[in-house]
Amino acid sequence: MPSTVLILGAAGRIGHAVAHAFADAGWTVRAQSRKPLPVGLAARPQIQAMRCDALDAKATAAAAQGADVVVNALNPPYTEWERLAMPLTDAAIAAASSTGALLMLPGSVYNFGRELPPLLTPATPERGDVPKARMRIEIEARMAAAPGLDSVVVRSGDFFGGTERGSWLDLVLTTRLKAGRFVYPGDPALIHPWAYVPDLAHAFVRVAEQRDRLQGHHRFHFAGHAVTGEQMREAVEAVAGRPLRTVGMPWGLIRLGSPLVPMWREVVRMRHLWQRPHQLDDATLRSLIGTLPHTPLKQAVAQARRDLQPAADQSAAASFSANARA
């Protein structure tokens, strides 16, 4: 059954992992990016580099020709969603529509707004009460409304793991390990959902394999690891091999600086995700593909740390990993 997939944003966090996962499953992979592909992807014979801007409609449509599946793994910089989120969405819809491919999107929990309930199902009402919630709702609405397009949203919590930097785990939680600190942005007693990127990438392949059953628009939830900050600290402690003290983020300072620092303004606008417990219900996804890929948390955190280490640190990382398995 393996076939051809075009991945838009293949050099990004989920795009990179999805490209590897489809190639591992025997698919022919076309990997779109503006910058050169990461070495590990470029070296694989079943992965074809497509160097173009996703907003170049002609080039993107050409890259899509004959593809059975298009994955929209594009993501504008966090401060540029207003300007770029819809053009990138429209580019992905046009590419998939031009060739009759199934369009797949990694969805987020932003759609549920500031008052999100503790259990999120694909039927949970959405609330566009913050700008990024409105934009995510509009992205999915455009996919659902595109004439003749088959499309799928696989929604998850915060990414961690994979070979690309930029997750809360590497940018915040583990930044003060040398000082014996675990930095957590919310109440550590509340449940927060995480998606280990290699597991999520594998789930994308399993959903794509069901392409014949996916007519129209579908939404699935990937539960990943729904854990408290305390459970995440324990996983990081196992990897670090030492006890850690949880400290908060300086939200007062971030709020104060947010009129001047656009990134801080955007982070403050989404702070509710760290103040309200929530997790995703994956029953619908399980009914489609069966048991979901799920690397145990300590192992996933250890691998995530190892994948971001420069080669020279690999031996230290291997001992982290041994600790985590213990």
Ligand SMILES: NC(=O)c1ccc[n+]([C@@H]2O[C@H](COP(=O)([O-])OP(=O)(O)OC[C@H]3O[C@@H](n4cnc5c(N)ncnc54)[C@H](OP(=O)(O)O)[C@@H]3O)[C@@H](O)[C@H]2O)c1
């Ligand atoms: N990160 C998370 O925790 C998370 C959680 C749930 C869902 N998601 C969703 O998953 C999707 C992918 O997120 P990600 O974190 O994997 O993405 P990412 O790594 O931040 O970015 C993916 C790629 O988008 C491309 N891109 C950025 N700006 C562009 C522009 N102006 N024009 C064309 N291409 C541009 C870049 O590729 P080039 O520079 O090579 O062109 C980049 O490598 C998004 O829809 C995101 O909302 C993310």
